[in-house]
Amino acid sequence: MRLLLVEDDTMIGEAVLQVLRGENYAVDWVRDGVMADEALRTEQYDLVLLDLGLPKRDGLEVLRGLRSRRNPVPVLIATARDAVGNRIAGLDAGADDYVVKPYDTDELLARIRALLRRAAGRAEPVFEYKGISLNPATHEATVGGQPVSLSAREWAVLEPLLVRPGAVLSRAQLEEKLFSWKDDISSNAVEVYIHGVRKKLGNDLIQTVRGLGYLVPKE
Numbered sequence: 001m002r003l004l005l006v007e008d009d010t011m012i013g014e015a016v017l018q019v020l021r022g023e024n025y026a027v028d029w030v031r032d033g034v035m036a037d038e039a040l041r042t043e044q045y046d047l048v049l050l051d052l053g054l055p056k057r058d059g060l061e062v063l064r065g066l067r068s069r070r071n072p073v074p075v076l077i078a079t080a081r082d083a084v085g086n087r088i089a090g091l092d093a094g095a096d097d098y099v100v101k102p103y104d105t106d107e108l109l110a111r112i113r114a115l116l117r118r119a120a121g122r123a124e125p126v127f128e129y130k131g132i133s134l135n136p137a138t139h140e141a142t143v144g145g146q147p148v149s150l151s152a153r154e155w156a157v158l159e160p161l162l163v164r165p166g167a168v169l170s171r172a173q174l175e176e177k178l179f180s181w182k183d184d185i186s187s188n189a190v191e192v193y194i195h196g197v198r199k200k201l202g203n204d205l206i207q208t209v210r211g212l213g214y215l216v217p218k219e
């Protein structure tokens with residue numbers, strides 16, 4: 001899944017970036033409100049982690065602009081612990097949830113998972129599909145009750161397909177969810193990871209739609 005991190009503090013930004021990438025999210029990081037606006041107008045994200053106090057353009061302004069363009073991307077705002085007024089203003093401006101700084105890393109990741117789940121129209125934390133069970137929080141996968149070990153990248157290519165069964169994602173769309181701006185993309189990476197998933201979870205889960213891309217069929 002592809003995330004936009006908007007954070008002007010270098011130390012915090014680098015720390016959060018590391019945590020998010022460690023969870024296999026593809027993350028783009030911008031450090032001011034104008035860059036955030038630009039990224040949100042040109043790229044498609046699954047979630048935005050938005051600091052409110054930003055140079056050049058305030059986080060609230062970025063958020064209002066985003067919602068006025070009817071962009072429904074889930075937004076998690078970050079505020080100081082005592083900034084209740086900011087949190088209320090942020091939620092009323094279209095944010096979906098908030099986290100307080102300094103971050104509790106586990107809480108941050110749990111809130112991100114919850115928002116991604118809700119954005120996909122799900123409430124259940126574990127994916128269940130035809131005998132296959134996948135838990136994004138623990139990265140545990142089982143087939144017919146037997147544990148299977150997926151690599152980080154295999155997991156990352158499978159998750160966007162799994163959250164919306166029946167929806168086709170092209171190779172380019174999957175690449176966007178796997179890699180952020182700075183990563184080097186090898187041309188057949190998506191195919192390689194999908195091949196790996198099929199070997200471990202069976203050939204039926206990820207289907208190729210010729211000329212269009214891939215899908216996980218509806219049950």
Ligand code: CA
Binds near residue numbers: 008009051052053054
């Ligand atoms: Ca800030």
